[in-house]
Amino acid sequence: MTDILPFLKSLISVSGISGYETPVANLIAEKWGPLVNEMSLSRVGSLHGLKRGTHKSPRPSLMIATHMDAIGMRVSKIVDGFLHITNVGGIDVRVLPGAEVTVHATGSNEELPAVIVMPPARFLPESAGNGVLAIDHLLVDTGLLPREVERKVRVGDLVSFANEPFELAGDVISGHTVDNRASVAALTVCLEELQNKSHAWDVWAVATVQEEVTYLGAYSSAFELLPQIAIVVDGTFAKGPGANGWQTFPMGKGVGLGIGPNMHPFLHQKLKELAERLEIPWFPDVMPADSGTDAFAVQVTAEGIPTALVEFPIRYMHTPVESAAVKDIQRVGRLLAEFVLSLEADFVDTIVWE
Numbered sequence: 368m369t370d371i372l373p374f375l376k377s378l379i380s381v382s383g384i385s386g387y388e389t390p391v392a393n394l395i396a397e398k399w400g401p402l403v404n405e406m407s408l409s410r411v412g413s414l415h416g417l418k419r420g421t422h423k424s425p426r427p428s429l430m431i432a433t434h435m436d437a438i439g440m441r442v443s444k445i446v447d448g449f450l451h452i453t454n455v456g457g458i459d460v461r462v463l464p465g466a467e468v469t470v471h472a473t474g475s476n477e478e479l480p481a482v483i484v485m486p487p488a489r490f491l492p493e494s495a496g497n498g499v500l501a502i503d504h505l506l507v508d509t510g511l512l513p514r515e516v517e518r519k520v521r522v523g524d525l526v527s528f529a530n531e532p533f534e535l536a537g538d539v540i541s542g543h544t545v546d547n548r549a550s551v552a553a554l555t556v557c558l559e560e561l562q563n564k565s566h567a568w569d570v571w572a573v574a575t576v577q578e579e580v581t582y583l584g585a586y587s588s589a590f591e592l593l594p595q596i597a598i599v600v601d602g603t604f605a606k607g608p609g610a611n612g613w614q615t616f617p618m619g620k621g622v623g624l625g626i627g628p629n630m631h632p633f634l635h636q637k638l639k640e641l642a643e644r645l646e647i648p649w650f651p652d653v654m655p656a657d658s659g660t661d662a663f664a665v666q667v668t669a670e671g672i673p674t675a676l677v678e679f680p681i682r683y684m685h686t687p688v689e690s691a692a693v694k695d696i697q698r699v700g701r702l703l704a705e706f707v708l709s710l711e712a713d714f715v716d717t718i719v720w721e
């Protein structure tokens with residue numbers, strides 16, 4: 368199996384805040400180009416790669432969706448050369464002070480390096496205290512003089528995390544967009560595994576936009592492609608200090624398979640059996656309702672699409688240091704590829720509705 372780490376590191380070095388995914392989309396398009404037969408962008412910017420199957424037409428198709436957008440921030444106000452920010456998507460505000468960021472300045476069309484800072488307590492209202500500050504009390508310092516800031520930066524400009532990916536000991540990758548670029552990497556592993564192998568079904572490799580905010584890409588790509596079945600890949604909460612026992616999963620110990628009303632039980636069962644056959648360790652991720660991922664949007668599109676959710680555990684979700692085990696990402700990729708290879712032409716007819 369190819370080493371996915373170099374590509375994953377490049378994926379988590381670029382921005383691609385929800386609604387502004389072009390930098391990462393370009394990178395993925397370049398990588399997927401040689402691995403698929405056709406590639407296109409959806410009307411809203413999701414990337415569709417088609418790897419054609421061998422069965423006679425009309426061929427059934429499987430969509431594998433991974434969101435490529437990332438959480439980030441946006442300038443809400445400029446005061447004395449400092450930027451106030453608000454969030455795009457859910458952000459863990461507790462770890463923002465000290466973060467290295469890039470201000471995408473539209474006034475001068477420049478990328479400005481900056482840091483997020485916490486003003487001294489005496490400059491803050493008493494209610495803010497000395498604890499965690501709400502995002503509207505944090506500031507972004509570009510190091511520029513106030514008049515330069517006024518000239519270059521506009522209210523509404525995007526602010527993305529700028530810290531470089533970092534390999535921790537123990538084969539763990541840490542960075543700002545492991546959610547969900549690691550899934551894009553896993554899908555890339557799948558495409559690489561499928562090279563020079565024949566599979567009956569068409570495979571749509573999809574990198575969706577705006578999962579973190581509206582599921583726009585998942586809804587619209589599922590509607591455009593109308594696959595017979597779909598698999599969504601995303602991160603889930605890994606065990607870590609203070610994390611509870613039942614909603615979190617050991618990192619480096621395998622892949623998660625979502626189970627609940629959002630996921631089709633037959634697909635779950637098939638993935639589970641396949642994982643066991645391949646000796647890929649897996650754990651059930653029990654979800655009482657909507658999974659909070661693209662799987663929800665895909666499942667409820669058009670006439671309804673039987674959907675499964677495959678996951679890998681992430682520690683420190685929605686921070687600039689999201690961390691995941693490289694091994695789990697490789698395993699997800701392999702499971703996806705083997706699932707594609709296992710699909711018989713009449714698979715849909717075998718689906719049992721319980």
Ligand SMILES: [Zn+2]
Binds near residue numbers: 578
């Ligand atoms: Zn995600």
